[in-house]
Amino acid sequence: MILIIFSFNDTKGRTFTGFTIKWFVQLFHDAAALDALWTTIVVALVSSVIATVMGTAAAIGLEKMDTKLKAVVMNLTYIPIINPEIITGVSFMLLFVTAKKWLATMGIDFQFGWATLILAHITFNVPYVILNVLPKLRQLDQSLVEAAMDLGCNPMQAFLKVTIHEIKSGIVAGFLMSLTFSMDDFVVSYFTTGAKHQTLSVMIYAMTKKRISPEINALSTVIFIAVLAVLVTVNLLERRNEKRLKQGSLKWKGGAAR
Amino acid sequence: MRNDIIVSLKNIAAEYDGERVIDHLNLDIRNEEFITFLGPSGCGKTTTLRIIGGFVDPVEGDVFFDGKRINGLPPYRRHVNTVFQRYALFPHLNVFENVAFGLRLKKMPSEQIQKKVRAMLELVNLAGYENRNINQLSGGQQQRVAIARALINEPKVLLLDEPLGALDLKLRKEMQIELKRIQQALKITFVYVTHDQEEALTMSDRVIVMRNGEILQSGTPQDIYNEPANAFVADFIGESNILSGVMHKDYLVEFAGVLFECEDAGFEPMEAVDVVVRPEDIDVVPLEQGKITGRVEDIIFKGVHYEITVSGHGFNWLIHSTDSQTVGEMIGMTLTPNDIHVMRKMEEKK
Amino acid sequence: MRNDIIVSLKNIAAEYDGERVIDHLNLDIRNEEFITFLGPSGCGKTTTLRIIGGFVDPVEGDVFFDGKRINGLPPYRRHVNTVFQRYALFPHLNVFENVAFGLRLKKMPSEQIQKKVRAMLELVNLAGYENRNINQLSGGQQQRVAIARALINEPKVLLLDEPLGALDLKLRKEMQIELKRIQQALKITFVYVTHDQEEALTMSDRVIVMRNGEILQSGTPQDIYNEPANAFVADFIGESNILSGVMHKDYLVEFAGVLFECEDAGFEPMEAVDVVVRPEDIDVVPLEQGKITGRVEDIIFKGVHYEITVSGHGFNWLIHSTDSQTVGEMIGMTLTPNDIHVMRKMEEKK
């Protein structure tokens, strides 16, 4: 723990020795950095949304599927999670290069870029959504769905009005996890990025291969503060929620005693 | 009165994974009746209910509702609502919205919903709980919400699958009374499932005793308790002494090596029969007055009565008595003819 | 017989986070006794058990075991074993290894372990289940493993914390008998916790009724049932009619506006008292013979008896009777002196 804080102190320290905010200013004027940030966010958002929708649907289907096929699909699903990242990255590169060549023979120009990044990110994100949603579906009290139908819902309405609420926490967790992994990913992006846009990670990687600019420290500082802010807010929100819940149940206890 | 029958199951059979769990079941449920399925776990009570509710399709036979065949009609098209065993309340909705669920689906105007939901919550004694979260309710309150939610759709038939199974004894007793009251107030048909015989006897107009997907007996609680169709029903419906006996002739049965007068007739001469004697029907008398005698093996105090085990005549007799005895002592027992229930031996079903 | 006492709690107090939950509790547990703590949720039953087991240290008072003070002795040094409410079986070990756990810790030779475990599994009716995984067992079977696991250490005292709480009714009844049998077979002291009064009455040699960390009454099931120390115990122990009354003088009490002879004495003149009348002790008589009269409000058939609610003299009387009545009819009721239990009003504890 000390090391973590220490290491960031250090980077910050280096940033502030003499240079002050010049590098921050520069960072925010650096078109490439801003573009990378934008790319990272777009790729993360788009891929997480698609992964969440597809993963949720997949989980629902898988839950109903017969065990053999399900086992096969689940094994495939584990692959992106447990396969070494570099192999995932490399295999995507091979896939997209092959696709590019094949499409070129048909006269279609296909370039590495957002599309490849997003496709790759979706693929390594979907498993996280599935693994988050499946347990929720398994815990889902089937009688809730039946109750909804009993009360007049057709199957689709039952899903929208009941099932989705029940598995919401899984879906949200899957989405957030996707978002995080997608933002943080370097290896897969490295092998699937295009010439036009780079993700932040790829850009940082390139930066580490160049003359070290204090910009990178400024960037660390900015990201660190952003992350800290997000985490603290989430934590505070959670704590408040918890308190509220506790109060709620206390009230209820009081009610029971009466 | 053909008209009076609201649900009718004709020759129903149901299977799970090719295994038959309901076999050629026939049953007519009368309008406004409180009918209870009673039977051990796995006997097919839930399945029968689900057939009526539309969640299970019978592989054979027909389901009629109000005279119309409704096989294949999906649950959301049936005028039947269900109260599920574990309530199955929607945790993301509050009490009001849970109850309003069915009405909202029907796109009823908001004020009307307000009014109806309030009235319904009133009925189940939950007025003022509208905005509570589901998980802020006790088990019994949740149960009431589940009932309100089902009833607000004004079903002709309400199906209740062990609705009180998850409640503790005290609450269960309370809710039994509550349910009965609601049923009588609304004059709706209740089809009720339980495996608790006391509950069945307490609440029902008619009890259906099931075993292995078959109906063993159907009748009023008193019928079932006092005239069980066979030893299984007798045993299931209350604690019993069940002995093998032989019917010497009408009104004379031998069991435990002794001849007894009885009130049963119509058996073959010397037919092997089951004899059922309720523990509370056995009178303990001084040793010399006893028609049967035995040694007191065990006494358990049960509050209202003592449960006494007496061995004698090759049988362990269970006796409920308000007087205690001394373990090890020899006592006598007597039976009057109407304490003795003679029934045909049940052919064992595989 | 000082010698006969195996566990003794002297002036015990316990706190959680500074909040007192057991207050100056005194209790002697006799060897080979089946003693049961009975009381509503949160009254401190578990805490008392944990004090004996060594999981909670009392902030005041002493715990004696076999005459020796054992405050502060860690659980693994006490000759006491516990059956936990949620079994707390080791999920990574199979049935055999769960039961063998304590023996293995004692480094007993393997064959001996084999023999003892098998014998113990035999005792709890689980022979042949040695290699089962814990999660392949039903609740009742798990319960038996938990018991076997505790018993194999040959504890002098076995603590059981609501061991049957998670089982369903039928299984619970079975296990009650099983537990009693085991206790009698092994002649071990059982300290049992439940909040089910029927269970307490059925199984125990002695029942301790607790509330708010205090002992309200301690006695045999019969004592407790028939001579409840106060209205709380009476109500908790069985269904009761509890009325406020006034003791006019010894052997004469007034309640429901009527003077009754009773068997109680030693109260102040005109002292306000609680009067408890068991539903089964009220005799229904023709209207004109009744000392009290009322209107039949409700009748429920309970199998063994009818449960009749009668309103009269400003009170809803609960009556158990083997004869049915007609709803709406006026009836009379009588009470004999020994049906009337007069008790001091309990001072409310904050």
Added chain:
Amino acid sequence: ETSHAGKKVPAYDQKYYSRFKGKDVEINVYNWGEYLSTGEDGLMDINAEFEKLTGIKVNYSNYETNEGMYAKLKSGANSYDVIFPSDYMISRLIQEKMIQPLNYDNIPNFKYIGKEFLYPAYDPKNLYSVPYMWGRVCIIYNKKLIGHEIHSVDELWNAKYADKILMFKNSRDAFALALEKLGYDINTENRKELDQAAELLKQQKPLVQAYVMDQIFDKMQRNEALIAPYYIGDYYIMKEVNPDLEAFIPQNTNIYYDAMCIPSDSAHKEAAEMYINFLNEPQVAADNAAFIMYSSPNSEAVKLLDDEIREDKNLYPPKEELKNTQAFVNLSEETNLYVDQLWTDVLSQDDAYLDWVMPVFVLFSVLVLLINSIRKRRKKEMNNAGRRKNDK
């Protein structure tokens, strides 16, 4: 005409540069890191200037080495419009048809390229490339901490500097140093000589703190390392930060020419040519050369440079000083593969290896996987059977 650093320079040809205005053209430029002026120190931000002038958007990314760039190109993952390979790599790209002939009509500023840089050996007909920068490999060292001047490549193998030596992280440059030390031709295809060079590099390895490219800046500037071979232009950048640094240029050192080329799969060749042309605008080239401190082949630009730079003997040496230097030429495909292999070996250091190891491992692991899954299934079945039996 505008003035630049007090000297007259021609204005941009607005008509030529506005050809793509408003057409939403983007070009992908793939350059070495630290190899284009980014507009600090009052110099021009070249890409921004180009975008402003032409309306063409520049997607600019960097590579570390010729070989890395080649791999990226070869993999087919990305299409670039302008790349900056070095001499030998240009030959290779031409040979493999990975770059395309330029339309010099679209590059009027080609005229500023000094005559001595035309028709280079790597592009004999001068069809594919426009020279960008050139220079020599030198040994950069920290004179203060080492305590004396350095006059030999051998110092890179001097155990005294163990863990303070940096080394090239690309095969050609690294091998060139070893070959120079051995006195061999840096373009040798003789496997024995290459093997010896590889051996030498392996010997050096324990002394080397890190194999780097541009990370050298940081490490030398901050005294993390004491001695390292690199490109002379970069030395000046480092020296600006750390004045203790000195450079030594061996007689027979590698001289390199980096040029601008257009890959065969470029989709915007004309825009790419415009970019190349822009880089050869005298003031652009001058600013660029002043920024990266490499030697520019653009004679007009050189004229615009500060005297201090223009007269620096290391950057713009007299011809005779270059006569012993060696330029890279492309090697045969087999040699290229062989060098790659030796280089990987140097970095991963493996002497004895057995041909059958991996095939056998693959078979073995497949077998293990199979057996294990069968075993598991059997166990599960037995378990189930056992449970069923028990339940009965």
Added chain:
Amino acid sequence: MNSKQAAYPYLMWTVVFIAVPLGLIMYFAFTDMQGSLSMDNLIRAGRYSSVFIKSIWLAAVSTALCLIIGYPVAYLMSRMQGIGSRTLLMLLMLPMWMNFLLRTYAWMTLLENNGIINHMLGFLGIGHLNMINTQGAVVMGMIYNYIPFMIIPLHSVMVKIQNDVMEAAQDLGAGPREVFTKIVLPLSKPGIKTGVMMVFVPAVSTFIISQMLGGGHNQLIGDIIEMQFLGNAYNPNLGSAISLVLMLLVLMCMSVSGFLDDEGVEERLL
């Protein structure tokens, strides 16, 4: 019937984006640059067996250290209640949210000869340690980057160990040591398995940590693969062959350890 169809898009997806790419690796591994069948790559991959061994060794060391450090941390966290454990978990996650490369970069500046640590050591008079670009630095980087993957599965298993199971063990005569060896340890085994796998796999295949903290002469198998695809020695066929071997290695570890057999892997993987 109806809801099963919901999975079909994903089924297609798995085929196109999971199965086919792996097939391509296989294909490339067994063909040469001209596309004809060949074992050369696999044979050539043998050349790097010592790199494999080194990668496995370094990964194993880091995994072991992660376990040794992470286990007590996870245990303490699992026994803590409410705010304490959540704050700790947050502190643990904090660097995880930081960009991986920036994190490693921060270590680079820390470990440098003139970095903070050496400054402090010098200040304390301990002298100067050569840390950057050593195997130690690589292991350090691996531990730092991957220890959350050890702690999280351990924690999620440990919180499920109920107190009453531990009390039951005490009750049966187990002292603190026995409670640990006989209850806590075996019950956290699935967490150990997952944690070990989740640390070992990325550690054995990393190429950034070795590049940034290893100075390029501590080449690991990931570096070699990267080198064949986007690095200094373009040879995707060889790269695929090495990838294939690496993949099999990982699969084998998993199969032998029965990594995916335990219940609830899913939750622990997250």
